[in-house]
Amino acid sequence: MKSWKLAIAGVAISLVMSSASYAAKTDLVLGIVLEPPHLDPTAGAAAAIDEIVYANIFEGLTRIGAKGNVLPALAESWAQSEDGKLYTFKLRKDVKFHDGTSFDAGDVKFSLDRARGDKSTNAQKGLFSAIDTVDVVDPLTVKVALKQPSGDFLYNMGWGDAVIVAPESAGTNKDKPVGTGPFEFDSWAKGSQIVIAKNAGYWGKPALLDKATFRVIPDPAAATAALLAGDVQAFPVFPSYETIPQFQADPRFKVVIGTTEGETVLGMNNKKPPFDNQKVRQAIAHAIDRKSLIDGAMFGFGTPIGSFFPPHHPAYIDLTAETAYDPEFAKKLLAEAGHPDGFKTTLKLPPPTYARRGGEIIAAELREIGIEAEIIPVEWAQWLDQVFKNKDYDMTIVSHTEPNDLNIFSRDDYYFNYDSPAFKDLIKQIDATSDGVERTGLYQQAQKLLTKDVPAAFLFQLPKTGIWDAKIEGLWENGPIQANDLTAVKWLD
Amino acid sequence: MLNYTTKRALIAILTLLAASLVVFAMLEIVPGDPARLMLGMNATEDAVHNLQEQMGLNQPLAIRYFSWLGGLLTGDLGRSYTYSVPVFDLIMERVAVSLPLAAISLALSTLIALPVGIFAASKRGKFSDTLAMGVTQVGVAIPNFWFALLLVYLFAVTLRLVPAGGFPGWGAGFGVSLKSLILPSIALALPQAAILARVTRSALLEVLGEDYIRTARAKGLSKRQVLYRHALRNALIPVLTILGLQFGFLLAGTIIIENVFYLPGLGRLVFQAITQRDLIVVEGVVMLLIATLILVNLLVDLSYAIVDPRLRGRS
Numbered sequence: 001m002k003s004w005k006l007a008i009a010g011v012a013i014s015l016v017m018s019s020a021s022y023a024a025k026t027d028l029v030l031g032i033v034l035e036p037p038h039l040d041p042t043a044g045a046a047a048a049i050d051e052i053v054y055a056n057i058f059e060g061l062t063r064i065g066a067k068g069n070v071l072p073a074l075a076e077s078w079a080q081s082e083d084g085k086l087y088t089f090k091l092r093k094d095v096k097f098h099d100g101t102s103f104d105a106g107d108v109k110f111s112l113d114r115a116r117g118d119k120s121t122n123a124q125k126g127l128f129s130a131i132d133t134v135d136v137v138d139p140l141t142v143k144v145a146l147k148q149p150s151g152d153f154l155y156n157m158g159w160g161d162a163v164i165v166a167p168e169s170a171g172t173n174k175d176k177p178v179g180t181g182p183f184e185f186d187s188w189a190k191g192s193q194i195v196i197a198k199n200a201g202y203w204g205k206p207a208l209l210d211k212a213t214f215r216v217i218p219d220p221a222a223a224t225a226a227l228l229a230g231d232v233q234a235f236p237v238f239p240s241y242e243t244i245p246q247f248q249a250d251p252r253f254k255v256v257i258g259t260t261e262g263e264t265v266l267g268m269n270n271k272k273p274p275f276d277n278q279k280v281r282q283a284i285a286h287a288i289d290r291k292s293l294i295d296g297a298m299f300g301f302g303t304p305i306g307s308f309f310p311p312h313h314p315a316y317i318d319l320t321a322e323t324a325y326d327p328e329f330a331k332k333l334l335a336e337a338g339h340p341d342g343f344k345t346t347l348k349l350p351p352p353t354y355a356r357r358g359g360e361i362i363a364a365e366l367r368e369i370g371i372e373a374e375i376i377p378v379e380w381a382q383w384l385d386q387v388f389k390n391k392d393y394d395m396t397i398v399s400h401t402e403p404n405d406l407n408i409f410s411r412d413d414y415y416f417n418y419d420s421p422a423f424k425d426l427i428k429q430i431d432a433t434s435d436g437v438e439r440t441g442l443y444q445q446a447q448k449l450l451t452k453d454v455p456a457a458f459l460f461q462l463p464k465t466g467i468w469d470a471k472i473e474g475l476w477e478n479g480p481i482q483a484n485d486l487t488a489v490k491w492l493d
Numbered sequence: 494m495l496n497y498t499t500k501r502a503l504i505a506i507l508t509l510l511a512a513s514l515v516v517f518a519m520l521e522i523v524p525g526d527p528a529r530l531m532l533g534m535n536a537t538e539d540a541v542h543n544l545q546e547q548m549g550l551n552q553p554l555a556i557r558y559f560s561w562l563g564g565l566l567t568g569d570l571g572r573s574y575t576y577s578v579p580v581f582d583l584i585m586e587r588v589a590v591s592l593p594l595a596a597i598s599l600a601l602s603t604l605i606a607l608p609v610g611i612f613a614a615s616k617r618g619k620f621s622d623t624l625a626m627g628v629t630q631v632g633v634a635i636p637n638f639w640f641a642l643l644l645v646y647l648f649a650v651t652l653r654l655v656p657a658g659g660f661p662g663w664g665a666g667f668g669v670s671l672k673s674l675i676l677p678s679i680a681l682a683l684p685q686a687a688i689l690a691r692v693t694r695s696a697l698l699e700v701l702g703e704d705y706i707r708t709a710r711a712k713g714l715s716k717r718q719v720l721y722r723h724a725l726r727n728a729l730i731p732v733l734t735i736l737g738l739q740f741g742f743l744l745a746g747t748i749i750i751e752n753v754f755y756l757p758g759l760g761r762l763v764f765q766a767i768t769q770r771d772l773i774v775v776e777g778v779v780m781l782l783i784a785t786l787i788l789v790n791l792l793v794d795l796s797y798a799i800v801d802p803r804l805r806g807r808s
Contacts, residue, residue, distance in 0.1 A: 037531060037575035037769060043544075045533025121544040123532040174577050189662050190576060190586055191757025191765070215659055218761075219752040221642055222658050226755075229649040229657035351768075381525025381770045388534060389526075402535055 025491040027211040028472070030484065031223055031232040033239045035191065035216040038174035041160035042115055045123035047401060047482040050160035051236070052194055052214050054483035057098075058163035058179035061089055061108065062154050068312070068403070068480030070154050074103065074164055074180060075142075084149030084434060091140045095203045097166045098184040104139040111164045112144070124161040124402075151434045155404060160482070182207040182487050192216060196486075208474070208490035227253070227467060234468035236475060236484050241299035241353075247467050254470045257301055258478035259312045262401040262462030264302075264354055266362060267387075269394055270455055271417035274345075279337035281454040284395075285323040286330035287369045288362055294460050297357035302460040307447040308406055311461055312478060315443035319451040323458070330369045342370020345394040349375060350383040354462065355397040362397070388415045399462050403481050406446060407431075409455055418455035501794075505787045512783045513565065513776075517558050520772045526550070527574045527770040548574050561776065570777040575769050580777040583762065590660055591758040594674055594681070595743035601682035602689055603736065609686070610693025610732075615720055617698060626694070632687025641680035641753045648676060658754035677754045681747060685739050692735050696728035703727075729800045737793035741786045 036048035041058060055063055063073040072078075075089040095103040114120065116128035130150040135143045146153065156162060169178035177185045182202045186195040193215045198207045215232055217223045220240030226232045227247070238244065247253045268275040268284070275281060290304040303311050306319030334342060349359040356377065363373045373395060378386065387393040393415075400408065409418055410427040426446045433439050451458070464479040474489035528544040529536065545551050564571055570580035613625040649657035655676055661669050700706065701724050709719045748760030759778060766774035798804045 035765070038577060044531050045536065046531070118539075119543055121532070121540050121547065123536045123540065125537040125540045126535060189660075189757065190578075190583060191761060192660055192662065192755075215755070216757075217658070217755045219755065222645075222753050222755050225642070225645045225650055225657040226659070229645075229653060231649075231657050231659060379525065379768060381523075381527075381530050381768070384529050384534070385524045385526060389529065400534070405535075 025493060026209055027213070028209055028234060028486070028489065028491075029213045029215055029232045031217045031226060031235040031238075032214050033216075033218055033223070033237065035218075036194075039177040039185065039188070039194070040173040041163055042111070042165060042170075043121050043123070043174065050482040051484050052196070053177055053179070053181075054160045054163075054481070055181060055485040055487060056183040056196055056212075057177050057181045057185060058160070058165070059181050060157055060159070060163045062158040064155070064158040064403070064481040064483075066476050066478065066480065066485070068478075070158055073158070074108075078154070080434075084432075085146045087144045087146070087153065088137075089142045089144065091142065092203055093140060095180050096201055097169065097180055098178045098199060099166075099169055101166050101168050103164070103166070103180055105136040105142045106139075107164050107166050108142045109134045109136050110167050110170075112162075114165075114170065115162065122161055124159060127156040127159055127162060130156075149432050149434070151431055151439060152404060158481070159403075183212065186211070205487070207487055209486060212486050212489075214484075234466075234472055234475060236464070236466050236468075237479070238465045238467045239353075241301055241465065244299065244301070244465060244467070252470055253467055254472070256464075256466040256468075256475075256477050258464040258466065258476070259303065259310060260401065260462045260464045260479035261310055261403040261405070261481070262399040262479075263305060263308050263310065263405075264358070264397065264399040264459045264462055265308065266457040266459060267393075267396045267398060267416055268454075268456055269391060269415075269417055270419070271391075272394060274337065274339060274343055275394065277337045278453065279333045280339065281457070282323070283330040283333035283337065283369065284366065284371070285454050285457040286326045286333065287365050287371070288457055288459070289325040289365060290320065290460060291325075292365075293358055293361050296361045297354055298460070298463070301463040301465055302354075303463070304460050305458045307451045307458055308400075308409065308456075309443070309447045312480075313443075315440040315447075317444050317447055319447060322451045323454070327365075327368050334369060334371075339370070342372065344372045344374070347373040347375050348383065348387055348393045348396045349377050350380055350396070350398060351377075352399070354399060358459065359397050391415050391417060397459070401462070401482065406443070409450060416455045418453070420449070420453060420455075423449050423453070501791060505791070508787060509780070509783060513562060513780060514558075516776050516779045517561065520775055521554060523770070523772075525770045527772065530770050531575065561773070565780065570780075571773045573766075573771055573774050575766075575771045575774075580774050583774060584759070584777055584781060587757060587759045587762045589663060590674075590756055591744055591747070591760070594678055594747065594756070594758065595740060597674060597678040598681040598685065598743050599736070599740055601678055602686035602739070605682065605686040606689035607693055607732075609690040611697065611720070611725065613690070613694045614697035614701065615716070617701075626691070629687040629690045632683055633691070635684065637680050637684045638749045638753050640683065641676070641750055644676045644680055645753070658756065660756050673754075673756075677747075677750050677756060680753075681743060681750055685743070689732065689735055689739070693728065693732050696731045697724055700724045700728045726800060730797055733793055733796055733800065737789050740789055741782075744782065744785060 032048060032051060034048040036046050036052060037044060039049060039053055041049050041053050059073045061073060061075040062070050065071045074092055076092050077090045079088045091105060097103060112131060112134045115122040116125060116131055130146045130153060132145045132147045137143055165173060166178060182199055183196040184199045186197040188194045193213050195213045198210045217226055223235060223238060224240050224243045227235055244255060248255045268281055270276060294300060294302045304320045306322055309316050347359055347363055349355045359375055363375055366373050387396050407427045408414055410424040426442055430439060430442045433442060466475060468475055471492045473492055476485055528541050528548060528550060532541055532544060561571060573580050573583055576583060609625055613622045616622040645657050648654050656673055660673050663670050706719055706724060709723050747758060748764050751758040751761045763775060763778045
């Protein structure tokens with residue numbers, strides 16, 4: 001009887017000890033909110049895929065750095081022809097995929113042709129539309145000919161959707177991703193966690209961590225508890241804004257509020273009355289107080305924007321004053337547009353907190369100028385179907401998280417139903433221009449045009465609310481592209 | 494008896510078939526295209542079309558239904574649209590979490606509820622009865638997710654005795670896996686125990702008011718003997734009914750607790766599959782749950798017969 005009790009006590013103590021012991025300094029557990037559907041970045045739009053595999057498992061010809069700049073990756077250098085239509089990429093030597101097969105020009109041609117081919121299921125097929133032909137010159141040289149010069153081409157090749165895959169493993173990357181990166185796939189317990197481990201045979205600077213675990217924690221309260229209990233040591237995009245002050249006050253943690261590429265907008269159906277009237281759209285923009293919106297829906301985290309451009313970009317201009325909060329002026333504009341008493345309309349809101357909470361605040365503010373907006377909550381699948389595809393909506397709130405996506409306002413048949421030849425022309429010029437100064441000028445013209453036309457009311461830039469153990473170094477502060485680049489992450493001791 | 498069993502089995506099969514039709518039809522009505530959801534806002538039309546073809550979504554409804562039904566009969570539940578792995582494997586991974594969790598919670602709630610219920614009934618009207626019923630009233634009223642959060646803050650965040658959540662997988666070791674199920678099963682068990690204790694008490698009290706109890710007392714049996722030998726057995730029928738219902742709930746209705754403890758259980762699988770329009774997974778899980786409930790109901794019916802010999806001859 002006594003030994004039995006002793007055994008129980010022993011088990012209890014060892015249980016306590018094991019949870020109290022700290023993780024070894026070369027592994028890291030990161031929290032993520034959404035589980036990726038699969039792990040092939042060339043076959044899905046889910047940010048959760050790139051947040052695990054980008055720069056860690058898969059690499060492209062180029063890659064996007066922490067500041068949003070284009071860096072060499074599998075291409076160590078490149079040359080552009082005089083007319084801007086031909087790129088010659090010089091590839092890295094002695095690069096191997098994680099399954100041991102070697103990387104060469106043939107893999108580049110395979111990957112690019114696969115992404116832009118007839119059978120492609122690439123979520124960003126448009127990135128490759130400028131490509132005319134891809135030719136293998138020798139095992140370490142690839143020539144890519146473009147249909148027309150494209151200033152964005154090198155940037156586009158740095159997207160997660162443009163990574164280089166091997167023909168041997170392309171079919172099974174969803175379940176067992178095989179790339180060339182500093183980490184290789186280890187295991188995936190569905191619904192629970194994904195583990196990646198250091199790739200000992202990496203061609204470049206080796207990773208400093210031996211192992212990284214991405215643990216799926218969808219619930220904000222659970223995310224808070226997991227960080228506090230030390231079960232996860234980093235949450236690159238922390239979902240619970242309301243508990244951030246608690247972490248800011250705790251010296252064990254580092255709270256880093258950065259920016260993302262997520263422009264949050266109040267989208268309006270530009271072809272549907274009364275939103276086909278520019279004055280109505282302007283009135284709505286002037287009726288929204290961005291500060292109270294950010295305070296109320298985002299607990300103060302987020303940067304107000306006056307156009308569709310990320311504030312961290314060198315070509316950004318602050319245009320928020322152009323559509324400053326002014327309900328009296330908004331009423332005047334509405335009256336001029338022929339709606340002195342306002343009108344009734346709808347506001348469809350997808351699930352994210354910024355939309356649901358933000359939508360209530362905006363609906364209340366619109367009521368002040370006489371617009372009765374009925375709130376209709378929808379799921380993502382419904383949103384994509386009704387709002388995005390069939391354009392069956394009046395107003396909606398959504399964050400456009402893709403980088404470099406100013407051109408969505410130039411797309412025909414996009415859900416805003418905005419059709420401006422002047423804007424389309426600007427985008428065409430931007431795409432055909434490689435010169436930095438000239439591009440900046442064009443970007444600023446485009447921003448101003450959108451502020452004036454108000455195809456959507458521009459609200460705020462989504463923040464990247466990172467929280468991690470104060471002893472961790474090397475995680476990205478901002479989110480210039482959807483990624484958790486772990487190549488430089490390490491524990492300080 | 495044989496006749497009875499065949500009839501029950503036939504009804505079960507018909508129920509399953511009807512359920513399959515309803516489930517399939519309902520999910521078809523739900524708006525949203527899994528292929529478009531997967532490829533997102535920047536996708537080109539032809540890429541969406543290619544993916545639809547890969548997923549087999551462009552086939553006619555009837556063909557998809559019958560090929561799915563045919564698969565069910567041979568034990569093949571199809572492949573998940575989003576994970577692109579067999580649905581059966583996906584479900585089994587989750588059952589490995591949900592079933593032990595449900596079983597532990599059920600055992601825990603029974604172990605707490607029966608003694609409390611019996612105790613309260615035997616002390617009817619006394620202070621201890623009032624106290625026990627007051628506590629169970631609170632137990633019924635407290636939302637389990639809130640209770641779960643309290644448990645997490647006390648045992649995981651403050652005392653650091655157990656992890657705040659997550660499930661390492663049985664492969665990581667029996668001890669650590671069991672440890673990660675401790676808080677969730679307590680959070681699930683206590684409100685269930687409160688309900689069960691109240692049912693046990695009132696069922697017992699009802700039986701204790703019967704004439705034959707008085708007779709038993711009159712023939713000289715002690716209060717204790719009457720309670721355990723005559724009253725309890727008869728009071729078990731409603732208790733068993735509730736237990737059966739609770740098992741169904743614990744297996745599938747634990748999504749909130751699974752979220753609080755981020756456990757990869759069945760509830761979260763269904764929820765995620767619904768939001769991602771991974772319809773084939775939803776269909777698979779729902780069919781499994783219906784089958785389980787039918788089985789549990791059958792077991793409950795059979796256990797009535799064990800408790801109450803009078804029911805044995807009734808077939």
